[in-house]
Amino acid sequence: xxxxxxxxxxxxxxxxxxxxxxxxxxxxxxxxxxxxxxxxxxxxxxxxxxxxxxxxxxxxxxxxxxxxxxxxxxxxxxxxxxxxxxxxx
Amino acid sequence: xxxxxxxxxxxxxxxxxxxxxxxxxxxxxxxxxxxxxxxxxxxxxxxxxxxxxxxxxxxxxxxxxxxxxxxxxxxxxxxxxxxxxxxxxxxxxxxxxxxxxxxxxxxxxxxxxxxxxxxxxxxxxxxxxxxxxxxxxxxxxxxxxxxxxxxxxxxxxxxxxxxxxxxxxxxxxxxxxxxxxxxxxxxxxxxxxxxxxxxxxxxxxxxxxxxxxxxxxxxxxxxxxxxxxxxxxxxxxxxxxxxxxxxxxxxxxxxxxxxxxxxxxxxxxxxxxxxxxxxxxxxxxxxxxxxxxxxxxxxxxxxxxxxxxxxxxxxxxxxxxxxxxxx
Numbered sequence: 001x002x003x004x005x006x007x008x009x010x011x012x013x014x015x016x017x018x019x020x021x022x023x024x025x026x027x028x029x030x031x032x033x034x035x036x037x038x039x040x041x042x043x044x045x046x047x048x049x050x051x052x053x054x055x056x057x058x059x060x061x062x063x064x065x066x067x068x069x070x071x072x073x074x075x076x077x078x079x080x081x082x083x084x085x086x087x088x089x
Numbered sequence: 090x091x092x093x094x095x096x097x098x099x100x101x102x103x104x105x106x107x108x109x110x111x112x113x114x115x116x117x118x119x120x121x122x123x124x125x126x127x128x129x130x131x132x133x134x135x136x137x138x139x140x141x142x143x144x145x146x147x148x149x150x151x152x153x154x155x156x157x158x159x160x161x162x163x164x165x166x167x168x169x170x171x172x173x174x175x176x177x178x179x180x181x182x183x184x185x186x187x188x189x190x191x192x193x194x195x196x197x198x199x200x201x202x203x204x205x206x207x208x209x210x211x212x213x214x215x216x217x218x219x220x221x222x223x224x225x226x227x228x229x230x231x232x233x234x235x236x237x238x239x240x241x242x243x244x245x246x247x248x249x250x251x252x253x254x255x256x257x258x259x260x261x262x263x264x265x266x267x268x269x270x271x272x273x274x275x276x277x278x279x280x281x282x283x284x285x286x287x288x289x290x291x292x293x294x295x296x297x298x299x300x301x302x303x304x305x306x307x308x309x310x311x312x313x314x315x316x317x318x319x320x321x322x323x324x325x326x327x328x329x330x331x332x333x334x335x336x337x338x339x340x341x342x343x344x345x346x347x348x349x350x351x352x353x354x355x356x357x358x359x360x361x362x363x364x365x366x367x368x369x370x371x372x373x374x375x376x377x378x379x380x381x382x383x384x385x386x387x388x389x390x391x392x393x394x395x396x397x398x399x400x401x402x403x404x405x406x407x408x409x410x411x412x413x414x415x416x
Binding site for chain 2: 003
């Protein structure tokens, strides 16, 4: 079972690697930011799988914090005063 | 190959690649987003290294504060400074400098690491046994907390001092200016904040409390709370004017101050600073952690706001912790 959990986590990690293309290519600032947001969700899933594999509940606390704070960077992004979110950066 | 080993290798490769990309990025916004992703993956790496305490701190700092801090900083730069990377053709020496630097750095760092790893193989597996042997008298049930607040409490005391110094430096530079539009706050955002803020405060309390038995503690909890304060500022809460004077400064300094007082008291009592009497160790650690959490939360949030509270009473300003009353 442990192998299965780690393998699933590995697949999720690879999706992050693929998602990085969106951060690198953009074209708009919003594209980049939303890709990073999606990484946050994926990281929560990876942490839950790793916690299940290792039997360490402290890892779930890390996932909990990521889930709680995922919104903070995005809210900062939309509430900033002076960055145009639609044009290409 | 085992899946765990492949996972670690892929994680390592992505981390190194990300670090390279974000340092080499000429687009500062892209660099900020890459840094947020880097923080996420770094927390995963700490988990894989079996250091959930560090992973918790990295998660709270990386997801909560750093991203917001960098985005706010980027906004402050203005459009002219953001495009300061000129496209002018490089001179011959400039072209040469990067390969030479990389060519010297990578072999030397690899050599140092190889030598270190070679030495590691012959030593004992850390100080786990020693710490566990003295855990009973430390006043804490968790090894990392025992090290941070008892065995090596000096380091933690100085760390609190460094945070305070950093904020004093920030405050000496500028006056805080409003960071965000205060007029157009959407109802969804308000609703999100009203749902999230109580949760963040409860989880921060939980993380602080379980530091006695499991990964957690003052820094993680304080970082989480500061993200909560930041969220509150983002949806338009601000610290009332009457709290911005002495009370805010007291809150910022109380963590370091109480820690220092305890160091002085133990020096007089036992002859050594921060050598707690055995029956009081648990209570003292709890006291230090409580005040440190409040100070760390306020310090980090004030660092994001950037600048001291305005002296002029007529200008309203978005200023740090709106949650001080709730704490």
